[in-house]
Amino acid sequence: MMKYLFGCICSLLLLLPSGLGAQGSDEKRPPVTRTFFLNNAYVVQSPGKVIDLGSVLIRDGLIQAVGKDLKAPADAKVMKADSMYIYAGFIDGLSNLGVPKPKEDDRSNRGRGQREYNPSYERAGIQTERSVVDMLSPEDKALSEMRAIGFTAAHVVPRGGMLPGQGAVILLGGDDAGKMIVSEGSSLFAQFQGASGVYPNTDMAIMSKFRELYTQARQHKTHSESYAKNARGMSRPAQNDVLAAFGESIDGQRAIFFAVDGIKEMHRALTLSKELGFPLALAEVTMGQKAIAPLKASGASIFLTLDLPKAKAEAKKGEKEETDEEKMMLEKQRAAAQQLHEEQAAMLSKSGLAFGFSTLNAKAKDIRPNLERMIKAGLTEDQALAALTTTPAQMLGLSDIMGTVEKGKIANLVVTDQPYFAKGANIRYVFVDGMPSEYEVKKKKKKKPGDPDAKVMAAGEWNLEIDVPMEQMATPTLTITDEDGSLSGKLVSGMGTNDISNMSLEGDNLTFSYTTEGGGQTVTVSFDLTIDGDSLEGSMSAGSFGSFDVEGSREPKK
Missing domain, CATH: 2.30.40.10 (Urease, subunit C, domain 1)
Structure with missing residues (x-):
């Protein structure tokens, strides 16, 4: 006789085959097969x-x-x-996946009492000695969200100021940060992110400080190498991990990745690379079609942003078009800018420039629609696939393994x-x-006859009843909040409290799904519910393990 254990992570239900006495055990089971x-x-x-x-x-x-x-x-x-x-x-060219946002508690106090024109390295956002591998959290929900749309590896970098630290290539799976790492120290990461209230806090100041640091790093490297060969008569070089981190870039062995916000920052990064001679990679690139010649001349690796301006929704039938002349002019300008963003990939491909994609500022839910917009704007499907696979593999030195x-x-x-x-x-x-995550196909529910555009409210506290063979998960409470049309919430059960972030309400149809690890695999569990006033009903599906009926009622407002 087979028993099944429902686990709950992010309000997910996962059915796992278990042996006697396994229920309630936290012990991780090895996969049945690899x-x-x-x-x-x-x-x-x-x-x-x-x-x-x-x-x-x-x-x-x-x-x-x-x-x-x-x-x-x-x-x-x-x-x-x-x-x-x-x-x-798919391979993400640059992101913060798996890197938790820093706590805000000590930031405002950091560096107090120092002179603003000469802050410490840390206060100035200069932390090249740090490695992102020391910051990785396998529990970051962004990892599973990106995996669910096809991404399996990413070049990740620390969060921070102008020089946050060193990047690494990781796999987007597993529960052991050490085993996620494919290559450590893959890059030195830079951005035009000024320090708060101290120097450098403008783009020009950041460029000046970068030149100063790079020159000092060259001198430090030369001195250290000379001392190592013949120390007699030479002063001992000072220990400086911040400057030492530039060494591989000075030797041309490690690219400095600049995340750029707009064409001005892109030109500034190109200028620094040309002046100082380091290998450059540009990430989050926008409007690259306006700089094709300098991009080709630089030899820089290019990663286009997958964060596009939000597409304007088409006017619904019966809605009046905007007629105000000034507003119409602004709308034309917005549409033209949107078109430039969407056409960038196709135009760079046409020019012969290879590129990958980066997701530093993109949301997982927007990536597939944004790729579709790029393809509609002229990018071929093979070109898009290359930018997700073969090109980033080559640019990141991964072609032998992925x-x-x-x-x-x-x-x-x-x-x-x-x-x-x-x-x-x-x-x-x-x-x-080599380990699979399985995703259930969501079946769209048919709307009730005569009510194709039902308008319902999802917010509130719902008491659910799920027809599952496990008491702890049979009667959870689902709390939904609605902030300007964006739904989120939490599910509380005997298994704990779990956040929900990807809810969708279309008409009277509420859907959300999550993934969880267990039994050597990842399973997606989906909720598909229909709201009718203060009641709901529908189903919960758990991958290949089947579907289960769900009913619920909303608590009256107090």
Whole structure:
């Protein structure tokens, strides 16, 4: 007889096969197998290279075989993938994924009593000695949100001021920060982020300070190397970890990644690189089509932002168009600027410039729609796929281990039921380091006849009843808040309190879903509910484990 244990993380319900006495245990179970077989799928090995109805064998975190006519080994778990599409996992060129925001408590007091024109390195936002690997948190919900749209690896950097520290490439899976790391010290990160109330706090001051630091770092490196060869007659070099961190960039071995906000900051970063001679990578690039010549001349790696200006919603039938002349002119200017952002990727591709994407300022829920907007503006699907896979792999020095679906590479894969960029395509599995996350396809509920545009209110405290074989999760409380149309909330049950951040209300249909780790895999559980006044009903689905009925009522306002 099989028992099932429902776990709850971020109000998710996960059904796990368990043995006697397993219920309530916090002990992590090893996966049953690390061998998986995907068969009869369209294997997109790289942009433009597809194996029709091929197979992929994964073993111990690596792709062991790719091709036609493969047979599933006896120890492999066969995943349902008939006529699906398999891609290499996507690579984020620069982000803060897995890096918690710093606490605000001590910031205002940091450096008090120092002269504003000569603050400490830390107060000035100069912390090149720091490594992002010391800050990683596998619990960051942004990791699972990005994984759910196909991202499996990311170049992540610290948060901070003008020089926050050193970046690393990580995998977007697992619960051990150390095991997430692919390469440490991958970059030195810089941005035009001024210090609060002290020097440098303007772009020009940041450029001046950067030149000063780089020159000092060169001198420090030369002195240290000379002392190491023959110390006699030389003063001992001072220990300075901030300056020492520039060493690999001075040698041309490590790029300095500049996150730029607009074309002016991009030109300033290009100027510093040309003057000082360090290898440059530009991230969060916008309006790059206005600087094609200098970008080509620089040889810099380019990562375009996936954060686009919000698209204006089309006017609903019956709504009056704006007729005020001044407002119409402003709207035309806004539309023209939006078009420039959407066309950037296509125009850079047309010019022959290669690029990846970065998500430092992007929200996971906006990324697929923004890619769709870029494709509508002229970017081809193969060009978009290259910017998500092969190009960032090459720019980050990862081509030997990821970026394509080939034997021997890390098993980072995305599996979809239609081509990824097709309208309505659903992600079914995402493999990170050979371990799968399974995603349930959301079925859109049909609206009640005669009520296609129902208007309901979701906010409030709801008492739910879920038809699950576990008392702790059978009667949770769902609290929903509505801030200017943005829904969020929390679910409280016998398993604890969990935040909810991705709710969607369309008509009377309320949906939200979450992922959780357990039993060596990740499962997505989705809630699909219909609100009718102060009552609701619907279902909760837990991946391949089935669906369960949900009912609920709203507490009266006190």
